[in-house]
Amino acid sequence: MEETANLPLPDAFLEFLRANGIDPSIYAAADSIPRYVRLEAGCEAELEEIEAEIKCQLQRVEWLPGFYSLPPHIQIASSNAYKQGKIYGIDAASGAAVMALDISAGDHVLDLCAAPGAKLCMMLELIADEGSVTGVDVARHRLAACRTMVQKYKLGDRCRLFVADGTSFSLIPLRSSSQFRSCDSDLEGKEERFREWTSRRPWKERKRAARALEHAASQLATKFDSPELIFYGPNSGIVGLKKSELYQTLSSSEFSSCGYDKVLVDAECTHDGSIKHVQKFEHWGWETLNKRVLNAERTDDLTLLQNEDVVQKFLEDNESAELKEIDPAKDWPCRSGRISKTLRFDPVTSQTSGLFVAKFTKLAT
Numbered sequence: 001m002e003e004t005a006n007l008p009l010p011d012a013f014l015e016f017l018r019a020n021g022i023d024p025s026i027y028a029a030a031d032s033i034p035r036y037v038r039l040e041a042g043c044e045a046e047l048e049e050i051e052a053e054i055k056c057q058l059q060r061v062e063w064l065p066g067f068y069s070l071p072p073h074i075q076i077a078s079s080n081a082y083k084q085g086k087i088y089g090i091d092a093a094s095g096a097a098v099m100a101l102d103i104s105a106g107d108h109v110l111d112l113c114a115a116p117g118a119k120l121c122m123m124l125e126l127i128a129d130e131g132s133v134t135g136v137d138v139a140r141h142r143l144a145a146c147r148t149m150v151q152k153y154k155l156g157d158r159c160r161l162f163v164a165d166g167t168s169f170s171l172i173p174l175r176s177s178s179q180f181r182s183c184d185s186d187l188e189g190k191e192e193r194f195r196e197w198t199s200r201r202p203w204k205e206r207k208r209a210a211r212a213l214e215h216a217a218s219q220l221a222t223k224f225d226s227p228e229l230i231f232y233g234p235n236s237g238i239v240g241l242k243k244s245e246l247y248q249t250l251s252s253s254e255f256s257s258c259g260y261d262k263v264l265v266d267a268e269c270t271h272d273g274s275i276k277h278v279q280k281f282e283h284w285g286w287e288t289l290n291k292r293v294l295n296a297e298r299t300d301d302l303t304l305l306q307n308e309d310v311v312q313k314f315l316e317d318n319e320s321a322e323l324k325e326i327d328p329a330k331d332w333p334c335r336s337g338r339i340s341k342t343l344r345f346d347p348v349t350s351q352t353s354g355l356f357v358a359k360f361t362k363l364a365t
């Protein structure tokens with residue numbers, strides 16, 4: 001194995017890499033992997049102006065529309081282009097994962113691990129002025145950051161954000177008002193309807209709304225911990241809806257006929273394959289890496305969520321699931337995973353932070 005160059009990786013981490021057959025030299029690439037931004041659609045003519053402001057040339061990523069690379073040390077956060085939402089940071093491999101979903105204008109998309117929201121923002125751009133994106137995350141503070149991002153980039157028009165456990169989330173996308181059946185509860189008639197969302201609502205009013213929402217949810221949604229709605233856009237289908245309608249429960253056949261067109265699951269991972277992430281421990285301290293990344297209990301829990309064995313098991317357990325070829329990947333700088341049709345973006349060959357992608361389709365049963 002080669003030297004690990006710049007990163008003084010701790011022995012325990014090197015041992016972990018050795019045990020998993022990973023050459024530590026890939027972490028030497030940390031300083032040469034570019035950072036990536038996505039340029040807001042329609043801002044192409046402003047490219048030169050943006051380059052002048054950040055004092056650096058943006059290199060078009062030929063294999064990923066709308067993406068540009070720049071040297072890793074360039075800071076963009078204080079630039080007007082960033083503040084005005086004309087560019088936002090998102091790794092190219094993350095962009096590829098979104099492209100793999102093949103989102104079309106009008107799709108209703110569910111993002112089950114949405115925060116902090118880079119992929120969600122990209123999906124909101126791709127659905128354009130139709131369809132919707134529903135973001136779900138179990139961590140409220142992370143989803144609140146996602147809400148800030150969606151608002152900053154003015155992408156929230158067709159977005160809903162719920163704090164909820166993605167493993168049991170069962171609210172359908174809001175396609176049309178005719179899909180709602182009346183609920184025969186005592187709340188009928190007395191119920192408030194959602195008004196346009198505002199973060200500036202007085203505290204008392206927000207508290208009252210939250211209590212009413214909790215009450216409606218506890219009466220109507222007994223099968224799951226009710227998802228907490230922390231943001232909705234004016235055209236997300238929520239405005240004018242009764243709370244009982246939002247939280248109505250559906251049978252599984254109803255759910256499959258009016259569910260989502262595309263679902264993204266960006267499950268939490270150990271991050272040991274993400275060079276950019278590992279690099280941060282230089283500042284946070286390698287001891288923290290030992291505790292967080294190499295914590296056997298946490299790693300065991302996370303591998304239950306994310307690795308190729310999970311993909312294999314899912315296929316074995318679900319007859320209606322099939323892996324799908326990711327067509328544009330033939331032009332992407334990635335390799336096939338151990339399972340055919342899955343992709344691995346390894347940092348050195350892809351010049352990205354690293355990612356594994358599998359695309360499933362649900363067969364008609």
Ligand SMILES: C[S@@+](CC[C@H](N)C(=O)[O-])C[C@H]1O[C@@H](n2cnc3c(N)ncnc32)[C@H](O)[C@@H]1O
Binds near residue numbers: 136142164266269
């Ligand atoms: C890799 S991050 C997602 C990054 C995000 N897709 C993006 O592009 O910015 C994983 C997220 O999954 C969330 N998460 C973990 N377990 C979850 C669960 N059971 N349900 C929903 N979200 C969960 C974490 O809180 C974390 O925000």
